[in-house]
Amino acid sequence: MxxxxxxxxxxxxxxxxxxxxxxxxxxxxxxxxxxxxxxxxxxxxxxxxxxxxxxxxxxxxxxxxxxxxxxAQDSAPRDAxxxxxxxxxxxxxxxxxxxxxxxxxxxxxxxxxxxxxxxxxxxxxxxxxxxxxxxxxxxxxxxxxxxxxxxxxxxxxxxxxxxxxxxxxxxxxxxxxxxxxxxxxxxxxxxxxxxxxxxxxxxxxxxxxxxxxxxxxxxxxxxxxxxxxxxxxxxxxxxxxxxxxxxxxxxxxCQNGKQSKNKKGADWEDAAARRERKRAEGLKLQQAKAKEQRTSESNDDVALDAVFD
Structure with a gap:
């Protein structure tokens, strides 16, 4: 600077x-x-x-x-x-x-x-x-x-x-x-x-x-x-x-993810912090869906084994 x-x-x-x-x-x-x-x-x-x-x-x-x-300018008094x-x-x-x-x-x-x-x-x-x-x-x-x-x-x-x-x-x-x-x-x-x-x-x-x-x-x-x-x-x-x-x-x-209060008292984030939070939330959601899918597939395997046993 x-x-x-x-x-x-x-x-x-x-x-x-x-x-x-x-x-x-x-x-x-x-x-x-x-x-x-x-x-x-x-x-x-x-x-x-x-x-x-x-x-x-x-x-x-x-x-x-x-x-x-x-x-009137010319007639204005000098001490005006x-x-x-x-x-x-x-x-x-x-x-x-x-x-x-x-x-x-x-x-x-x-x-x-x-x-x-x-x-x-x-x-x-x-x-x-x-x-x-x-x-x-x-x-x-x-x-x-x-x-x-x-x-x-x-x-x-x-x-x-x-x-x-x-x-x-x-x-x-x-x-x-x-x-x-x-x-x-x-x-x-x-x-x-x-x-x-x-x-x-x-x-x-x-x-x-x-x-x-x-x-x-x-x-x-x-x-x-x-x-x-x-x-x-x-x-x-x-x-x-x-x-x-x-x-x-x-x-x-606003830097380093610091938060302030808006006029209604709610927290707001700067743009960079919001992008990082959204990315983390997206990854977490993907991981949760993947885990749910694996669990579902595992349950299906158990059910089929029970049927043909």
Missing amino acids: SSVFLAKKQKIVDHLNQPVDEYSDLSPKGSIDQGIRILIDEINQLQGLVTTSSCAGRISAFLEGRKKSSP PHEQQSIAGPGGKGGGQWLFVSHDAVELPSDVTENYFSTLFGLRGEAEAVQRAKHQAGRRYVHLKFEAMILHLLTASLDDAQKVLSAALQAGFRESGAVGLTANADGSVTPMVAVRSIGLAFDAVVGYEDEDGKMVAVVSEPYLRSLVELANERFAVNTERIARFRSHLLEQY
Whole structure:
């Protein structure tokens, strides 16, 4: 195993093992999502793998970054916050602002106040907003998005990368892929694998920023609730896929016939151990059948001898 890979893995693991009050990263929340922390720890205990970034899946309300064509850009005060001064690309995503982020399903109270979801996502609900929200060049829009789990793993070899991709595809993360398939300077190949699925994702424009910097809703409250319900359904599917990915991956890395417990508490075996067990059971069955046949033939001989005696 490459010394370069081992050094990178040790550095990453040491960072992840910091006390909670000292740990931080570049994600919006600055820490690992609790819904995926156990999986991250399990992966990092496997030889040949280390996680470099992760997200358990999320629903978010996001204000686009200020576009290059925005007339308000030149008039922005010099002491404005960094995210208000940054220039975004054509899609308006760069330098945007998170209005709401949740890595868990959103609670749906039975009794909600008017504009509950608008307020939750930082929007000001107005009945006339849809009619007068004509597109304008440079306008910043608010998106309500759902994104499934994404993992980036540095692998120690092509074989390790193949195991991760195999587990990901079997679990339903069908847009997974790998880069860095050529040799490094020291001759080692350490692919970076992305485990992801865009099939569950959605992105809906639900508002915009007006001239006063306020977020105005352009969809109704019932529509926002419908989007949240859809996101919650996809959180459930995402959770199932994460569990399948974990099971397939650990199965491939389980060595020497060691067994683990699945989510129902039953023992499961890695592929090599299962093949060996099946082979042994097959041989045992063949031997039992052969013994039974010999016994039967022996009994037949005795019976015939008794008849002709």
